[in-house]
Amino acid sequence: MKYVLMLTRGAWQDDGTEAERGEIHGGIMKWFESHWAGGTIIEANELQPPDTATTVVLDRGSSTIVDRPLLEAKEAIGGYAVVDVADLDAALSLARSFPMPDGKVEVRPVVER
């Protein structure tokens, strides 16, 4: 089954020294590379910070452009990965292994036709 892992930004991205952040980032990159090589990850991207987001609101023929992210949440999405694994347990253990010190990972199944 395919799942999208939606990764939030964490406090670690604003705390600590440049070197500490660099080390964590390196671990994250290694995580992506190994799962990519193993064929588990189909697609993945890190997103620019939410202050770069633009939202287009569609309303029956008209549209408005807004200079902000979709959700003004503390837990902004910082990246995502599309994975292909056997079942939810496998997807959850993948999410649990994501090497960020704090933050959340939403695991959402993809509609497959």
Next chain:
Amino acid sequence: MFREEAGRLTASLVRFLGDFDLAEEMVAEAVAEALVRWPVDGVPDQPGAWLMTTARNRAIDRIRRESRYQDKLAMLASLPDTASREPDDRLRLIFTCCHPALDTDAQVALTLRAVAGLTTSEIARAFVIPESTLSKRLTRAKHKIVAAGIPYRTPEPEEWPSRLTQVLRVIYLVFNEAYLTTAGDTVARRELAHDAAWLTAILVTWLPDEPEALGLQALLQLHLARWSARLDPNGHIVLLQDQDRSTWDQRRIEAANALIERAGRFRRPGPYQIEAAIQAVHCAASKWDATDWAQLLQLYSLLATHDGSPVVLLNRAIVVGQIEGPEAALIEVDALEGSLGRYYLFHATRASFLDQTGRTAEARQANQEALRYTTNTAERAMLLDRLTDSPH
């Protein structure tokens, strides 16, 4: 008999159909048909096989009408005539129902529906919630199992301890719902408590080497043994010290003691075994004054190392009160105000120790505070009694 078979049949059908709703519905229809036909035609030689064949035929009819399920039809044709006698299927079912990706309310409802075979209206009545709410909860949970790909299997070894803990927790929640609440129908609650005990008993037959499952079984038996002594004819709570101990079910108590011993041989203590041991100490005392407080203090201290929740510490403080007196107990109780300030038993306990030290005005205030934090009718009645009894 029906419940025993229904759980097993549902488990077998779910495995083959991969569809919770359909499996459950078909088993329910087969049982309904049996209830009409068996009294007329007589009970078949192999009731389980009869139910299985009927449920399977019903499923085939249904699936034929929905042609897109061709592959499921093929699976059904390969289904054996009898439900699996092995525990694996139902064990898979209970672990799926208690999967951590479902919230606890959903886990409880699914377990009662799919494993214990209760109807939605029975579950709704026991939990005093509208049937429509419960139906929605079940529908959402079953949909999530299929759509999110929650696997139908027992957990991997590395997840086993936490997953088993959750299954035991769900069963204990069901029991406590029946045991602690006094809202709703008394008969329905008593049945729910027995359902929880039955679930634990079958879990123990499937997992004979899990001491915590044995501990939970013992704990529930010890509570059930004192069930009728706990409420007076008016539905008011009778405290442990005032209960008529001659009405306690000694046979259940002995059975529970044997379970505790069996669990102890594994040398893997855990909170349910310790709680069971605590209740066993109470059950062993011929009267309140004969309670072995020193042993209880040891057990509560041990429990606190496994489950450091403030409620455990409150219970420990009560035992301290019996050994060292109310002044010593009050010091321990007062230390818990930060975490338990909104818990009625914290205030009720404080009230009784204040009363014992002669601080009646403060005791009265604490009882009033306790009243603010419970909506349970029987608990309120007990607190109101105290307030009217106490001297002004």
